[in-house]
Amino acid sequence: MSIDDLYRDLHSHPELSFEETRTAGIAAAELRAAGFDVIEGIGVTGVAGVLRNGEGPTVLLRADMDALPVVEDTGLSYSSIVPGVMHACGHDVHVACLIGAARELAVTREDWSGTVVALFQPAEEVGGGAQKMLDDGLYEKVPVPDVVLGQHVGPVTAGMVGAHAGAAFASADSIDVTVSGRGGHGSRPETTIDPIVIAAAIVGRLQSIVSREIAPQDTAVLSVGRLSAGTKNNIIPEIAEIGLSIRAYSEEVRQRILAAIERIVRAESAASGAPDPTIEYAESFPVTVNDPVATERTMTVFRALFGDAAVIDPGQVSGSEDVGLLATAANAPLVYWILGGAHPESYRVAATAGTVDRDIPSNHSPRFAPDIQPTLDRGVAALVAAAREWLRS
Template sequence: MAPEAAPGQDESVTVDDLYRDLHAHPELSFEETRTAAIAAAELRAVGFDVIERLGITGVVGVLRNGSGATVMLRADMDALPVVEDTGLAYASTAPGVMHACGHDVHVACLIGAARELAATREHWAGTVVAVFQPAEEVGGGAQAMIDDGLYDRVPTPDVVLGQHVGPAPAGFVGAHSGAAFASADSLDITVPGRGGHGSRPETTVDPIVIAAAIVGRLQTIVSREIAPQDTAVVTVGRMSAGTKNNIIPESAELGLSIRAYSEEVRLRVLSAIERIVRAESAASGAPDPSIDLAESFPVTVNDRVATDRTMAAFRSEFGPEAVIDPGQVSGSEDVGLLATAANAPLVYWILGGAHPENYAAAATAGTIDRDVPSNHSPRFAPEPQPTLDRGVAALVTAAREWLAPAVPGS
C-alpha cells in the first residue's frame, strides 16, 4: 500500500486499523517514509500545522489552542531488522523487518491522542506539539530532528511526554522517577594481529587468542570495578575472525554493548574497556587496536516533580491499581535528548502490552522471562486491546494535566 493510499485520512479508520496496518508495513531507521506520510496526513486531517522531513523522515504537528502550556507528545516510528515469528494475521510483509519493539503501537496511540485532543479543544487551552521521531533504534533520530532546527520551527515545550510499550500486563501504565532507562553505548573493536599459516603460529600474532582474552577479562569490569550498589552491563554481542581453519587471520572484531544508569559509571566502564583492550593487545605484541563508538544513548531521566504530577493524573483517571512503578529499565531511549535540548522536564512511562491472563499465568508459574516475549523478540506481539485504548488515554490524560483548562465562554 503506497503512502498516498495509506489509511489515516479519515476517522472511519480506527486506531486498531492503523496499528495493524503499521505493523504489517514496518520500516527501518531513517527509512520511515510510509509511516511518516500516514502521520502527516492524520495530523493535517484534524487541524494540526505539519512539518515533514525534519531530521530526514521526522514529522511534527502543532495544534495551537489559546494561551497555556506547550506540551510535546513523542512517538518513535522505526522498526528492526528482525524476522517476525508471531503468526499474526497482520504480520510484517517486509522481508526481514519487523516492529519488534512496539513503535507501531506508539505511532497509532499518538495519532489517536491527536484526534482526541483536536476533537475536544473546548476542554483545554495551550499548544500541543506531536512528534513522530525516526531512528530511535540507532540512537540518531532525536538528535537529527534537533540538529535540523526542531526548536527553531516549533514552540519550545514546557514538558516532554511519551510512552513505550513493554511486556507488562495490558492496561497498566507507570513511570520510574529519576534515572529510568539506562544509557547505552555500542563499541566496534578491531584487534589487529599478524596472520599466517595455522601450522606455524610462532610466525604470527594471533588476534583470535587476543580477542578471547579480552572477552574473558571484560567480564571482570562489572564484578570487580563497579560498586555493588551501582549497576552496569557489558555484553559482547558479536565476535568474528578468520576465513579458514588453517589460516591465522590478520584481525578479529568484537561488538560490545554497555549499559549504565549514571554518567559516572558509564565513563568508568568505557575507560576500563579501553584499558583492557589495549593492554591485552600490548601483552601479545600486537599493533594498537581500534575502538570506535557506533551508537550512544544517554541515561533517560524522568523529572521527579513532573513524573509525580503525571502519575497522580493517571491514578485519578485509571485507578491506583493500574499505575505501577516499573523500576529502572535496562533498555535505552533517546527521547531525553528532546527534553534536554528544550530545558524541559521529561516524563516517559511504560505502557503494558502483554495479554493480562497470559502474563498472570506466567507470573504464577515463574516463567515470565520464557513465556512473555519481550521487546526485540521475533515473537513480540502487544495485545491490541486494551493496550491501544489505554495508550491513547494515557497520552491525552498526561497532556491535559499540563495544558490549561479552557476558559468558559472563550
Template sequence: MTRQNRSVTLDELYRDLHSHPELSFEEIRTAAIAAAELRAAGFDVLEGIGTTGVVGVLRNGNGPTVLLRADMDALPVLEETGLPYASTTSGVMHACGHDVHVACLIGASRELAATRADWSGTVVAVFQPAEEVGRGAQAMLDDGLYERVPMPDVVLGQHVGPAPAGMVGAHPGAAFASADSIDITVRGRGGHGSRPETTIDAIVIASAIVGRLQTIVSREIAPQETAVLTVGRMNAGTKNNIIPDSAELGLTIRSYHEKVRGHILAAIERMVRAESAASGAPDPAIVPAESFPVTVNDSVATERTMAAFRSAFGEEAVLDPGQVSGSEDVGLLATAANAPLVYWILGGAHPETYFTAANAGTIERDIPSNHSAHFAPEMQPTLIRGVAALVIATREWLRS
C-alpha cells in the same frame, strides 16, 4: 494504505502500521500516514525534519506547550508472531512496538483536536525517526526542530512493554539506562595455522579480551551500582588452517550514572590496549558506535502525571516499573528544551497470560520481550489505554 483519515479505526491503523515496518531513517510511508492524520485533525504539519521526522502543531489559545513524542522505526528482525497482519517486509519487524506508539499518538492527536473546548495551550506531536540507532532525536534537533515549533514546557511519551495490558507507570529519576555500542578491531599478524610462532594470533588476543572484560562489572563497579557489559559479536577468520590478521568484537554497555559509564568505557580501552600490547600486537581500533544517554524522568513532573493516571485509571493500574535496562533517546528532546521529561511504560501483554506466567515464575520464558521475533502486544486494551494516557497526561499540563 498510504494516507489515513479519521474514518479509519485505530485498530485498522495499527494493523496497517505493523504490516509495513520501516527501518531507521527509512520511515517514509509511516511518516506520510502520520502527516496525513495530523492534517486531517487540524494540526499545522512539518515534514522531513531530521530526514523523515514529522511534527504537528495544534495551537488552542493561551497556555503551556506540551510535546508528545512517538518513535516510528522498526528493527531488522524476521517476524515469527503468526499474526494475520504480520510484517510484509522480509526481515523487518516492529519488534519494539513503535507501531503502537505511532497509532496511540495519532489517536491522541485526534481526540485532543476534537476536544479543544476542554483545554487551552499548544500541543506539539512529534513522530521521530531512528530511535533504534540512537540518532533520530538528535537529527531532529540538529535540523532546527525548536526553531520551527514552539519550545515545550514538558515532554511526554510512552513505551509499550511486556507488562499487563491496561497498566501504565513511570519511574522517577534515572528510568532507562544509557547505552554505548563499541566496535573493536584486534590487529595481529596472520599466517599458516601450522606455524603459529610466525604470527600474532588475533583470535587468541580477542578471546583473552572477552574474558578480561567480564571483570569490569564484577571487580571494578561497586555492588550497589548497576551496569551491564555484553560482548554480542565476535568475528574472525576464513578457514581452519589460517590464522587471521584481525578479529572483531562488538560490545554494548548499559548503566544509569555517568560516573559508572565513564569508568566502564575507560576500563574497556585500558584492557583492550593492554592485551594487545602484551602479545606484541599492533594498536587495536576502538570505535564508538551507537550511544544513548540515561533517560531521566523529572521527579516532580512524574509524580504529577502519575497522580493524574491514578485518578483516571485507579491505583491498581499504575505501577512503578523500576529502572529499565533498555535505552531511549527521547530525553534529548527534553534536555534541549530545558524541560521536564515524563516517559512511562505502557503495558502490552495479555493480562491473563502475564499473571499466569508470573505465578509460575516463567515470565522470561512465556512473555516475549521487546526485540523478540515473537513480540506482539495485545491490540486492545493496549491502544485504548495508550491513547487515554497521552490525552490525560496532556490535559494535566494544559490549562482547562
C-alpha cells in the same frame, strides 16, 4: 480508519531507521486531518504537528516510528509483509496511540488551552533520530515545549501504565573493537601474532569490569554481542573483531566502564606485541531521566483516572531511549512511562508460574505481539490525560 485498523496497517508495513517514509506520510495526513499545522522531513523523515489553542503551556507528545531487522514469528493475520523487517519493539503502537491522542485533543479543544506538539521521530533504534531532528532545527520549526511526554509499550499486563522517577532507562553504547595481529599459517604460529588469542583474552578480562570495578550498589551491564575472525581452520588471520554493548544508569559509571574497556583492549594487545587496536564508538544513548516532580504529577493523574492498581513503578529499565534529548534541548522536564501490552490472562498465568521471562515475549523478540486492546485505548487515554494535565484547562 479506526486506531485498531491503523495499528494493524502499521504493523504490516514496518520501515527501518531513517526509511520511515510511509509511516511519516500517514502521520502527517492524520495530523492535517485533525487540524494540526504539519512540518515534514525534520531529521530526514521526522514529522511534527502543531495545534495552537489559545494561551497556555506547550506540551510535546513523542512517538518513535522505526522498526527492526527482525524476521517476524507471531503468526498474526497482520504480520509484516516486509521480508526481514518487523515492528518488534512496538513503535507501531506508539504511532497509533499518538495519532489517536492527536484526534482526541483536536476535538476537545474546549477542554484545554495552550499548544500541543505531536512529534513522530525517526530512528530511535539506532540512537540517532532525536538528535537528527534537533540538529535539523526542530525547535526553530515548532514551539519549545514546557514538558516532554511519551510512552513505551512493553511486556507488562495490558492496561497498566507507570513511570520510574529519576534515572529510568539506561544509557547504552555500542563499541566496535578491531584487534590487529600478524597472520600466517596455522602450522607456524611462532611467525604470527594471533588476534584470536588476544580477542579471547580481552573477552574474558572484560567480564571482570562489572564484577570488580563497579560498586555493588551501582548497576551496569557489559555484553559481548559479536566476535568474529578468520576464514579457514589452518590460517591465523590478521584481525579479530569484537562488538560490545554497555548499559549504565549514571554518567560516572558509564565513563568508568568505557575507560576500563580501552585500558584492557590496549593492554592485552600490547602484552602480545600486537599493533595498536582500533576502538570505534557507534550508537550511543544517554541515560533517560524522568523529572521526579513532573513524574509524580503525571502519575497522580493516572491513578485518579485508571485506579491505583493500574499504575505501577516499573523500576529502572535496562533498555535505552533517546527521547531525553528532546527534553534536555528544551530545558524541560521529561515524563516517559511504560505502557503494558501483554495479554492479561497470559501474563497472570506466567507470573503465577514464575515463567514471565520465558513465556511473555519481550521487545525485540520475533514473537513480540502486544494485545491490541486494551493496549491502544489505554495508550491514547494516557497521552491525552497527561497532556491535559500540563495544558491550561
